[in-house]
Amino acid sequence: MNMMKEKKRNSLQVVPTLYSTGVTMILTQLLLHIKSTESASIMALPGCQESCGGIPIPYPFGIGLNCSRNDAFNVTCRTTDNNGTPTPYRASSPTYNNGTPTPHIIIFPILNIILSLGQLRVGSLVASRCYNTTTKKDDINTGAVEFGEPFWLNTEKNKFTVIGCNTLAYLGLDSSTNSSVGCLSSCDSLEILNKYGSCSGIGCCKTAIPKETSDVAVWFDNRTSNSEVHNFSRCSYATVLDEAAFNFQTNYITNDSLSSLVLPKTAGVGQPILYESQSLPVLVNWVIGGTTCDIAQTNKSSYACTSDHSICLTIKDHGYLCNCSDGYEGNPYLDGGCQDTNECVNQNACSKPGKCHNYEGGYRCSCPFGWRSIHNNPGPAECDLNVALVTDIFRGNSELLTKCTWVKSIEDPRQQQNESHAAFFSHVGPTID
Structure with a gap:
């Protein structure tokens, strides 16, 4: 139980130590629920279908009316194969010959x-x-x-x-x-x-x-x-x-x-x-639109990177894309879509025996007592046994043991004399002055 409590505390940043087993379990479960809720990424617009046949359909793509950014990102979810599994499809752009559509309107599976x-x-x-x-x-x-x-x-x-x-x-x-x-x-x-x-x-x-x-x-x-x-x-x-x-x-x-x-x-x-x-x-x-990030950001009503902790990337000669900032993940095209990444979920985030500490937008590694970090940079620090510290502790314990022995040997002489008299009387009995 102590090992489990320590593990949960490291990943969830729980500082207080609780001695009641029942309270500890309830609090741990509550914090786990909160953390998992916060890290759950929002991928589709509210009320819109999030996937088709097990394939996620994230916004700006969308299934159904008013579920995509525009018609170019419309997706159709239909069942066409023999086993009844639905498949998402997107139509290609129609081509024209003197105003007449050609047969090259193709609906591709996504x-x-x-x-x-x-x-x-x-x-x-x-x-x-x-x-x-x-x-x-x-x-x-x-x-x-x-x-x-x-x-x-x-x-x-x-x-x-x-x-x-x-x-x-x-x-x-x-x-x-x-x-x-x-x-x-x-x-x-x-x-x-x-x-x-x-x-x-x-x-x-x-x-x-x-x-x-x-x-x-x-x-x-x-x-x-x-x-x-x-x-x-x-x-x-x-x-x-x-x-x-x-x-x-x-x-x-x-x-x-x-x-x-x-x-x-x-x-x-x-x-x-x-x-x-x-x-x-x-x-x-x-891409989104046909403009650069600098121009797109001047029109907040149409700017696609709506989530906090999102960034804009200009794709030369085409338009722009949105990404979540470092330390965040999810959908940058939706309000609240970029959520903190819990790097400590990755067991290799910190080298053993280091401990991982997640925080908003990043994480850090710490080394246990008796170990030291090989480098001070944030991120996956490597822990090395602090030989100097261990030597100092060993030397200190040896000196302390020596001092205690010496103190014992020079205790109060009167106490030693009384102990000798007591031993003598126990053998020969008391004397008369």
Whole structure:
């Protein structure tokens, strides 16, 4: 119980020591409840749905009427798969041709939203080319998507990736020009694929995406075909995806396992396409507004960083983001959204045997008696045994023991004489003067 009480006191900053076990337990539980309530992050607007299918939907995104910052951050929660699990979706921006919407209005599944980085992962558009053994021709399914402001393609973490044999595909860079990047994947036989298959050109290739690319438009070079390798590589695929989330496997080629991820065809011009792929994510950036922090802060009614302990970060040429200040966590886009981070929850916050002390906006480490901090900087201090102090204590105890022995040896002589007389009379009896 004492060890438990000490642990709670360190994490909750309870200074008084209570000797009543019942009172201690009640107070500890109350403080734990208060602390957990304070650290619980507010993520959605009051009265709005906070998640869909287990995926948090933090504001400025929102599900339902008046639950998002604006229409660009609207999220739809719908059930589409066989097991009845709801999935959050976001629609891409529609494109137009002489005022008429094109079929490229795609509703993407949302995989996760990262507030602090201004990032959104959605299921990636997958284009395909499959050899049809009946028609003796390639069936090609390609497409393009514009994410629309304030969203754009993350060109640092995503890679243009081509999967298949004898396949050359392109990624368009700008809808106003014919500029593009290409990637060639080749493999003449199944033996070569099994032996050397990797995302370095044999069965798969990937290439960096130029920095200014904002949208996705993919197509295949008609000078290549799957006709000559269709017995082991009937289909080829091209997509933009988050490199860290993809591991190439040869069965992607040999058993058409990616065919279910291919972009479905629309029923008619202007009709939305529901895209259900969640296996190959693409990373999309987003910001607030189209202005800098300095300008945004002049208009308090529209300024997005509303929480105390929040900061504004300007994203060059795009807009700005909000983050919680160091020592705080939560949602900076909501009033009271940034809450104190209890760093002491992390058992490695302080090196043992140091003790962690959380306070508003930070924490500190202290060393127990007999130990000293190697450095005086705040944060995870390292404790080292204070050899000098231990030596002094040992030396002091030795000197004290010596002094006590010496004092005993020079006690009052009269007391010693009386003790001698008492001993003598106990043996010979009293004398008569």
